[in-house]
Amino acid sequence: MLRKIATIAAVCVIGALLFAGSAVAEEKVIKIGTLFPLTGPSAVSGQNCLNSVLAAAEVINNAHTDINVPLASSAGLLDGYRIVIVKADHQGKPDVAKSEAERLYNQEGVFAIIGSYNSSATKPASAVAERAKKLFLCGASSSAALTERNYKYFFRHAPTDAIESEEFTDYITYLNKDKNAGIKTLGLIYENTEFGKHAADEAKKAAKKVGLEVIADVPFNNGATNLSSEVQTLKAANPDAVFGAALGGDYSLWVRTMKQVNWLPRIAINYCTGYQNPAVQKELAGDGDYFMGGMGFSPELAKNFMPEALKVQERFYKPLAKQEFDSDSLQEAVMLLVLGQAIEKAGAVDTEKVREVLSTATFASPLSLSGEVAFQPGGQNVKALSVITQIKDLKYNTIYPERFQDSEPMFPMTPWDKR
Numbered sequence: 504m505l506r507k508i509a510t511i512a513a514v515c516v517i518g519a520l521l522f523a524g525s526a527v528a529e530e531k532v533i534k535i536g537t538l539f540p541l542t543g544p545s546a547v548s549g550q551n552c553l554n555s556v557l558a559a560a561e562v563i564n565n566a567h568t569d570i571n572v573p574l575a576s577s578a579g580l581l582d583g584y585r586i587v588i589v590k591a592d593h594q595g596k597p598d599v600a601k602s603e604a605e606r607l608y609n610q611e612g613v614f615a616i617i618g619s620y621n622s623s624a625t626k627p628a629s630a631v632a633e634r635a636k637k638l639f640l641c642g643a644s645s646s647a648a649l650t651e652r653n654y655k656y657f658f659r660h661a662p663t664d665a666i667e668s669e670e671f672t673d674y675i676t677y678l679n680k681d682k683n684a685g686i687k688t689l690g691l692i693y694e695n696t697e698f699g700k701h702a703a704d705e706a707k708k709a710a711k712k713v714g715l716e717v718i719a720d721v722p723f724n725n726g727a728t729n730l731s732s733e734v735q736t737l738k739a740a741n742p743d744a745v746f747g748a749a750l751g752g753d754y755s756l757w758v759r760t761m762k763q764v765n766w767l768p769r770i771a772i773n774y775c776t777g778y779q780n781p782a783v784q785k786e787l788a789g790d791g792d793y794f795m796g797g798m799g800f801s802p803e804l805a806k807n808f809m810p811e812a813l814k815v816q817e818r819f820y821k822p823l824a825k826q827e828f829d830s831d832s833l834q835e836a837v838m839l840l841v842l843g844q845a846i847e848k849a850g851a852v853d854t855e856k857v858r859e860v861l862s863t864a865t866f867a868s869p870l871s872l873s874g875e876v877a878f879q880p881g882g883q884n885v886k887a888l889s890v891i892t893q894i895k896d897l898k899y900n901t902i903y904p905e906r907f908q909d910s911e912p913m914f915p916m917t918p919w920d921k922r
Contacts (some may be wrong), residue, residue: 706746
């Protein structure tokens with residue numbers, strides 16, 4: 504009798520385990536990898552990007568009928584698929600980005616990767632995706648070279664360094680013509696990486712088109728602890744304007760070093776997140792005033808042109824990040840929302856069908872300044888749009904182009920000893 508009872512119990516246990524295994528197997532999930540610098544010089548920005556993707560996943564996975572964002576009103580995709588985020592840290596190192604991309608696709612089995620913030624990391628990681636014929640979606644990496652490779656599985660939201668460089672020189676032309684600014688010379692300071700070198704190259708091309716003379720060309724190693732000699736080189740050349748390509752802590756170090764050597768150009772404009780990051784600006788406080796940068800989002804800009812972004816920020820992003828979106832982090836959220844729309848339009852979790860939709864469709868995007876996203880061959884978003892802002896008292900004032908302008912530009916920059 505005892506043996507019979509034990510046999511029956513064993514059968515019940517095995518049956519329960521088989522049922523549980525079947526339930527897990529039937530769970531409808533889509534695994535999406537995130538690949539950002541969660542440690543290293545750009546860790547703060549990388550964590551912001553990760554939090555932004557997590558916020559977008561929350562928008563997709565649960566019903567939020569009061570938010571006018573595609574996929575928000577119903578729970579999940581394709582009648583019940585949930586997004587599951589699998590995070591990875593490339594540490595700002597291209598070789599780590601490559602190996603982590605391979606791990607995410609081959610071992611974690613992710614359907615797509617969103618990343619990688621640093622262009623130098625995005626380049627090898629997306630090459631892994633292309634060889635494997637897997638999707639790679641990029642929110643913020645701005646190197647123009649990334650969308651000049653004729654890749655079929657790579658898609659990017661952000662304006663390129665080429666687009667921003669022309670925007671910067673258009674702004675200088677506007678200042679010279681309408682404000683009699685007298686800006687004739689340009690200095691460049693940039694990190695010696697894929698991102699920085701391409702930004703500098705595009706700046707030179709754009710400057711040449713408008714007759715702006717480049718008189719200082721100053722690279723530096725990202726993650727530097729001292730920029731004194733680089734800033735002294737800029738000071739000695741004394742250009743009217745400076746374009747900076749500095750991320751995260753490198754940006755704040757550049758600004759603080761300019762104060763230490765007691766020099767400022769007439770205007771300074773920065774590419775990318777160092778300038779855009781609210782945490783960096785809070786750290787700089789008044790020292791960050793009067794600097795300018797290209798942006799696709801600020802709370803001030805969103806009030807007039809992107810109100811749904813503020814709703815997503817307050818409800819989903821701020822509880823994670825403890826701060827507002829910046830342009831780069833927001834663009835990573837956009838890419839998950841666009842991917843979700845593409846999966847819905849494709850009607851299946853099928854890489855080739857989704858790739859075809861991404862390549863041909865136009866997507867509604869209330870979290871993008873343009874309101875839409877569409878990709879041309881090579882993966883560049885042809886709707887990419889940004890503005891130039893200037894920070895004062897921790898507020899990003901939109902100063903160009905004029906159709907978005909909410910404030911007059913303040914120039915020349917107020918000297919350090921008069922602040």
